[in-house]
C-alpha cells in the first residue's frame with residue numbers, strides 16, 4: 001500500500017520561540033542572531049516580516065539593520081561561551097508531543113521538523129470525502145495556476161471522479177491533507193506556533209513539497225504532478241545534491257533538472273560516480289514508486 005507521509009516544518013522557528021516569550025514583538029520584523037561584536041552578529045533565523053524587507057539568513061546583523069531599521073534582534077543565549085539551544089529544543093519537543101497524537105510513527109528530523117506517517121489514520125478515514133472547506137491552507141502542486149482555491153476544487157473533483165490507481169492514491173493524499181490541517185491547527189492551539197507541511201507518498205517528496213508554500217500553509221504533491229515538478233526542479237534543491245555531487249551531475253552529465261536523471265541507466269551513473277553513489281542516485285528515491293520501507297521512518301526519536 002502506498003504510504004501517506006507529512007513533513008511538518010516550523011516557520012522561522014527560533015523567531016517564533018522568542019516571540020512567544022516576548023509577545024510584544026509578534027507581527028514585528030525580528031531575527032535571531034548568534035551575537036558576536038563583529039558586524040552585529042550572524043543571523044540564524046529571520047521572521048517573515050523581516051524577510052519582506054529583504055533580510056535573509058546570510059546577512060550580518062548590521063546589514064539587516066540597514067535594510068530594515070525597525071528590526072528587533074533576539075540573541076541566542078550562551079552558556080560558558082557556547083550557544084544554549086535548550087529553549088528551542090524544548091519547544092520542538094512540545095510540537096512533537098502534539099504530532100504524536102496523530103500517529104504512532106513520528107520521526108523527528110531536526111530541531112523543528114518531523115515526518116509523520118499518516119497511512120493508518122488515512123485508512124481509517126477513507127470512507128469520507130475530503131471537503132474543500134476543511135482544506136483552507138492547502139495547495140496542490142500542479143493545480144495552482146488559476147489560484148489556490150480553484151486548483152484545490154479542480155483537483156478534488158478529478159480525484160473523486162473515479163476509482164483507478166491514481167484516484168485512490170490521490171484520495172489518500174486528500175485525507176492526509178485533512179489530517180495535516182488538523183495537526184497544524186492543534187500545534188497552533190496548544191503551542192502557539194505556526195508551521196507548514198508537505199503531504200506526499202514518501203519522505204523525500206513530502207520534504208520537497210513542504211518548502212513550496214510557506215509560511216502557515218501546506219502543500220500536497222500528487223503522483224501526477226511529480227514529473228512536472230521534477231522537470232523544472234534544479235538538482236541542487238534535492239537533499240544531498242546541494243554540494244559537490246550535485247555540481248558534478250550538472251558538469252559531467254549535463255543534468256540541470258532532477259527530472260533529467262531518469263534518462264541515465266544505472267551503469268552510466270555508476271561509471272561516473274562509483275557503484276554506491278550511482279545506485280543511490282538510481283534508487284528510485286527521486287521517483288514516487290520508491291522502495292522506502294515503513295520502518296524507515298522509525299519511531300519517535302528524541303535527541
Ligand code: TTP
Nearest residue numbers: 009010011012013014015044045046111112214
Ligand atoms: P529552518 O527550518 O531551516 O528555518 P526557519 O524555521 O528559521 O525558517 P523557515 O520558515 O524558512 O523554515 O531552521 C530551523 C531553525 O534552526 C531556525 O529557526 C534556526 C536554526 N538554524 C540555525 O541555527 N542555523 C542554521 O544554519 C539554520 C539553517 C537553522
